[in-house]
Amino acid sequence: MSVQIPPTERLRTDTIEINMGPHHPSTHGVFRMVLTLDGETVVDLEPRFGYLHRGIEKTAEERTYVQNVPFTDRLDYICGITNNWAYALALEKLAGIEVPERAEYIRVILGELTRVMNHMLAIGFLWNDLGATTFTPVVYAFRERERILDLIEMAAGSRMMPSYIRAGGVVADLPEEFMPRLQKLVPHLKRFIDEMDTMLTKNEIFRARAVGVGVLKAKDAINAGITGPVLRASGVKYDIRKADSYSIYDRFDFEVPVHTAGDVYARYLQRLAEARQSLRIIEQAMRDIPEGPVTSLPYKQLSRLKPPKGEAYGRIESPKGELGFYLVSDGSNKPYRFRIRSTSLLNLTLLREMCLGHKVADVVTILGSIDITLGDVDR
Amino acid sequence: MENIWTIENLWNAIGTVLRNWLAGFLPAWLVTLIMDLLVIVVLLAIGIVAVLVLSFMERKVAARAGDRYGPNRWGPYGLLQPFADAIKMLIKEDIIPHVADRFSFNLAPVIVTVGAVMTYAVLPFGRDMVAANLNIGILYFAAVGSLSIIGLLTAGWGSRNKYALISAFRAVAQLITYEVPVGLCIICVVMLAGSLSTQDIVLAQQERGWFFLLMPGIFILYFLAASAEMIRCPFDLLEADSEIIAGHFIEYSGMKFALFFLAEYIHLFAGSAMMVTLFFGGWLGPWLPSWLWFLIKTFVVIFVFMWIRNTFPRIRIDQVLKIGWKVMVPAGLVGLAITGFVDKLIADKLIAGVVLFICNIGLIIGVSYLMGRAQRRKEMAAEGAALR
Amino acid sequence: MLTHEEILSRLRERFPDAVLEVPEGMIDFTIVIAPQAWHDVALFLRDELGYDFLTNVTAVDWPDRFEVVYHLYGVQAGHPLLTIKLPVTDKENPTVPSVVDVWRSADFQEREEYDLMGIRFEGHPNLKRIMMWEGYEGHPLRKDFQNRTFTYAELEPSRKATPDW
Numbered sequence: 001m002s003v004q005i006p007p008t009e010r011l012r013t014d015t016i017e018i019n020m021g022p023h024h025p026s027t028h029g030v031f032r033m034v035l036t037l038d039g040e041t042v043v044d045l046e047p048r049f050g051y052l053h054r055g056i057e058k059t060a061e062e063r064t065y066v067q068n069v070p071f072t073d074r075l076d077y078i079c080g081i082t083n084n085w086a087y088a089l090a091l092e093k094l095a096g097i098e099v100p101e102r103a104e105y106i107r108v109i110l111g112e113l114t115r116v117m118n119h120m121l122a123i124g125f126l127w128n129d130l131g132a133t134t135f136t137p138v139v140y141a142f143r144e145r146e147r148i149l150d151l152i153e154m155a156a157g158s159r160m161m162p163s164y165i166r167a168g169g170v171v172a173d174l175p176e177e178f179m180p181r182l183q184k185l186v187p188h189l190k191r192f193i194d195e196m197d198t199m200l201t202k203n204e205i206f207r208a209r210a211v212g213v214g215v216l217k218a219k220d221a222i223n224a225g226i227t228g229p230v231l232r233a234s235g236v237k238y239d240i241r242k243a244d245s246y247s248i249y250d251r252f253d254f255e256v257p258v259h260t261a262g263d264v265y266a267r268y269l270q271r272l273a274e275a276r277q278s279l280r281i282i283e284q285a286m287r288d289i290p291e292g293p294v295t296s297l298p299y300k301q302l303s304r305l306k307p308p309k310g311e312a313y314g315r316i317e318s319p320k321g322e323l324g325f326y327l328v329s330d331g332s333n334k335p336y337r338f339r340i341r342s343t344s345l346l347n348l349t350l351l352r353e354m355c356l357g358h359k360v361a362d363v364v365t366i367l368g369s370i371d372i373t374l375g376d377v378d379r
Numbered sequence: 380m381e382n383i384w385t386i387e388n389l390w391n392a393i394g395t396v397l398r399n400w401l402a403g404f405l406p407a408w409l410v411t412l413i414m415d416l417l418v419i420v421v422l423l424a425i426g427i428v429a430v431l432v433l434s435f436m437e438r439k440v441a442a443r444a445g446d447r448y449g450p451n452r453w454g455p456y457g458l459l460q461p462f463a464d465a466i467k468m469l470i471k472e473d474i475i476p477h478v479a480d481r482f483s484f485n486l487a488p489v490i491v492t493v494g495a496v497m498t499y500a501v502l503p504f505g506r507d508m509v510a511a512n513l514n515i516g517i518l519y520f521a522a523v524g525s526l527s528i529i530g531l532l533t534a535g536w537g538s539r540n541k542y543a544l545i546s547a548f549r550a551v552a553q554l555i556t557y558e559v560p561v562g563l564c565i566i567c568v569v570m571l572a573g574s575l576s577t578q579d580i581v582l583a584q585q586e587r588g589w590f591f592l593l594m595p596g597i598f599i600l601y602f603l604a605a606s607a608e609m610i611r612c613p614f615d616l617l618e619a620d621s622e623i624i625a626g627h628f629i630e631y632s633g634m635k636f637a638l639f640f641l642a643e644y645i646h647l648f649a650g651s652a653m654m655v656t657l658f659f660g661g662w663l664g665p666w667l668p669s670w671l672w673f674l675i676k677t678f679v680v681i682f683v684f685m686w687i688r689n690t691f692p693r694i695r696i697d698q699v700l701k702i703g704w705k706v707m708v709p710a711g712l713v714g715l716a717i718t719g720f721v722d723k724l725i726a727d728k729l730i731a732g733v734v735l736f737i738c739n740i741g742l743i744i745g746v747s748y749l750m751g752r753a754q755r756r757k758e759m760a761a762e763g764a765a766l767r
Numbered sequence: 768m769l770t771h772e773e774i775l776s777r778l779r780e781r782f783p784d785a786v787l788e789v790p791e792g793m794i795d796f797t798i799v800i801a802p803q804a805w806h807d808v809a810l811f812l813r814d815e816l817g818y819d820f821l822t823n824v825t826a827v828d829w830p831d832r833f834e835v836v837y838h839l840y841g842v843q844a845g846h847p848l849l850t851i852k853l854p855v856t857d858k859e860n861p862t863v864p865s866v867v868d869v870w871r872s873a874d875f876q877e878r879e880e881y882d883l884m885g886i887r888f889e890g891h892p893n894l895k896r897i898m899m900w901e902g903y904e905g906h907p908l909r910k911d912f913q914n915r916t917f918t919y920a921e922l923e924p925s926r927k928a929t930p931d932w
Contacts, residue, residue: 016541016544017541018541018542018545024624025620025621025624026621026622037545039548040545040548040549040696040697049875049897049898050896050897050898050899050900053898053899055907057883057908058883058907058908058912093794094794127692128621129621130621130692130693131612131613131615131619131621131622131692131693132689132690132691132692132693135445136441136444136445136689136690139445139446139447140445140446143446203691203692204754205613205691205692205693205694206692207754207758208694208695208698208754209692209693209694209695209698211754211757211758211761212757212758212760212761212764215761215764215765216765217764217765217766217767218765218766220871221765222819222820222842222843223819223820223870223871223872224870224871224872224874225820225821225822225870225871225872226872227822233765234765234766235763235765235766236842236843238842243840243845244847260762260763260764260765260766261761261762261763261764261765262764262765262766263761263764263765265761266761266765310792310793310794311793311794311795312794312795313795313823313838313848313850315822322822324822324823324838326823326825326836326838328827336827337825337827337828339823339825341822341823341825341838345875345876345879346822346872346875346876348875349871349872349874349875350871359695359696359697360545360622360623361616361619361622361693361695361696362695364621364622378898379898
């Protein structure tokens with residue numbers, strides 16, 4: 001039997017509203033969430049964007065097609081290569097450009113390296129958000145990322161902003177010393193991924209914090225346009241590399257890992273599994289890569305590229321999910337409309353629903369497990 | 380007269396010489412006053428020096444854990460870094476938010492620091508080296524140590540910052556929760572030692588063996604609860620920088636921030652020293668002088684705390700409270716019962732020790748089995764949740 | 768997997784007036800739908816044809832009209848790309864029905880198009896600016912948008928016109 005307290009004698013409580021961000025260590029950039037808290041429990045959350053809005057879509061309408069490549073680097077600044085690739089793919093579709101064999105292999109190798117890099121960083125930052133405050137996992141992830149960046153620098157001349165993949169192929173052939181170093185790096189990365197697995201996966205505190213937090217149902221995820229590891233961690237076996245089999249992904253033997261829990265822990269496991277599959281693809285590509293030209297469109301032709309009137313939507317499986325470019329051409333050398341289908345923005349659609357009822361600390365964890373880059377959210 | 384000038388007795392000897400010299404031309408009450416003030420000054424100095432060492436050590440340990448060098452610019456191996464930090468703290472601008480409650484905002488760092496420094500009074504730094512050999516020493520330690528809760532609450536409230544306020548909530552909830560298991564563990568030790576005085580507890584361990592060998596279960600319990608009391612990872616929710624940024628001292632800068640910093644490390648040192656006193660035989664040890672043994676043991680314990688901080692993520696607030704009330708308090712009560720029965724029923728101290736050890740191992744296994752089972756059940760339930 | 772003819776015939780059968788045009792010579796299969804019928808068509812596409820994944824919502828500013836473009840896939844059914852276009856001839860006050868209740872992924876993207884292109888999505892639960900700040904005038908992605916610089920006072924009214932430093 002419970003004692004009924006008259007409403008007048010009940011302790012009056014109130015919710016408080018907190019601005020998490022834009023200056024907050026765990027929002028992965030200048031992202032802002034307006035949280036309404038009842039004690040420590042989240043009762044409402046509203047994401048606010050636009051602090052990094054640079055108007056790339058507008059600027060791109062005034063640049064030629066090749067001049068727009070560097071803008072794509074700056075979308076998701078962790079994975080420059082895959083951004084270039086998505087743009088190149090859309091442009092190739094629009095202008096009907098063929099890509100030489102060797103260029104496709106180079107794209108696959110660098111693209112998958114980018115995926116490994118992104119997943120390592122995502123796991124590191126997730127741990128940061130969980131409260132490994134002295135950056136220990138991130139520092140190790142950064143150490144290994146440095147080795148991958150060295151390879152990208154070798155190929156492209158730049159580490160984070162490569163502008164390497166352009167319509168018709170890639171900018172330049174790989175230098176001679178690239179392949180030997182890659183051959184050394186791949187087993188090293190495999191060991192590192194295993195090391196991460198042994199160090200982090202079975203940690204009891206991590207499991208207590210991550211299991212059952214931020215559950216995303218498969219149906220909701222599809223409906224909300226969520227893609228990439230987040231979608232697959234919710235049990236949907238959907239990978240654009242398999243669904244579209246763009247580029248040469250149909251030649252490689254790899255699996256699409258799936259986890260069914262849909263929580264933070266499943267997303268973590270998903271990233272580990274995907275990094276392993278990426279290394280598998282790289283191994284096969286290293287073995288099969290043919291000799292030959294690396295571009296079908298030399299720079300002089302590319303800079304004067306005038307695609308026929310029309311429009312095309314090209315998309316790839318970027319490390320964070322589907323990255324698409326919608327290009328409309330009016331026959332001139334500049335795009336009439338340059339639309340970026342952002343991965344991170346769409347993945348944030350259900351952030352509120354995932355966070356409701358959890359604690360403040362979980363908001364940070366869930367955001368970390370979605371793995372956003374603000375350059376991609378705001379564009 | 381025997382030679383008092385041994386290394387073992389160095390600090391006491393200096394004190395005795397000074398006292399004798401003063402007594403030559405001053406009245407007795409003034410000598411006592413001066414000597415007591417001197418001890419206070421020395422303790423404060425120890426506190427500040429310890430903080431300098433610890434802040435350097437924290438940064439170096441964190442750096443080595445993360446495959447980095449850490450501070451290495453100023454001085455050999457960066458040894459002068461803490462002095463640079465201290466100077467920076469002192470000359471930084473002191474900012475008071477104009478909406479803050481100035482009185483409590485200014486008072487908070489003082490309360491926190493004073494509460495922390497006061498705990499030094501009962502630390503047995505060596506044989507016959509304790510500032511105040513109170514017969515209720517351990518009780519005094521527990522009481523004074525929890526004084527800082529008031530300071531944290533004042534800071535959180537006075538800053539008028541919502542993050543600080545959340546931190547103040549957490550401070551009250553967490554620290555009060557963990558007072559209970561800490562108290563229970565201390566009672567177990569006190570029962571075995573038969574005294575509340577810190578010196579007597581150390582001497583009892585000379586006789587019965589170090590208490591962490593006798594009571595590993597109670598020790599683990601105390602270790603966890605004490606790290607929650609000291610706000611160390613994985614219980615550092617009050618200053619969770621990835622969630623509530625820095626918690627209660629988010630609005631503080633300059634000297635006031637330095638005071639919080641000071642208090643945090645004094646707490647760390649005092650807490651580790653008390654752990655050494657209670658479970659690792661305090662200043663007991665062969666060959667080396669007692670005070671050196673005490674410092675070595677304390678720094679080993681501190682290193683373990685730092686190690687944990689650099690390895691583990693943080694627990695969530697509801698889990699902290701759940702573990703506190705649902706696991707640690709019952710486990711502490713069971714441990715208390717075991718210790719009481721064994722100590723009273725079995726007269727022979729060796730047999731009692733062995734029985735106590737076995738019971739404690741059983742306690743550890745039982746608690747970890749129950750906690751593990753709960754977690755595994757949760758994980759089983761989570762599997763496939765997205766498809767349902 | 769549905770063939771293009773199948774999609775068209777089922778659509779025409781169910782909504783005789785909705786399909787305005789099927790442009791020839793497009794790279795991606797495109798259907799032009801009448802804006803007023805769009806919400807019903809969307810429900811039909813999702814529930815009966817299996818296009819459960821709306822990936823991209825955007826708009827193009829042509830001299831005589833706005834075109835709102837939707838890119839659809841079927842994740843569970845494995846459908847390839849289907850492009851839906853809604854022509855909006857009213858350039859003064861362009862309005863199309865919102866499909867947030869059909870595909871949740873339209874939420875932020877419709878807000879974005881509202882913000883940057885100035886297209887009203889009728890029935891959107893929270894149609895406010897998303898990238899630009901509240902109180903911003905104009906829609907940057909329109910072709911007639913004039914770039915201009917802002918003064919401090921405009922960006923932040925509480926601030927002085929010229930900063931102190």
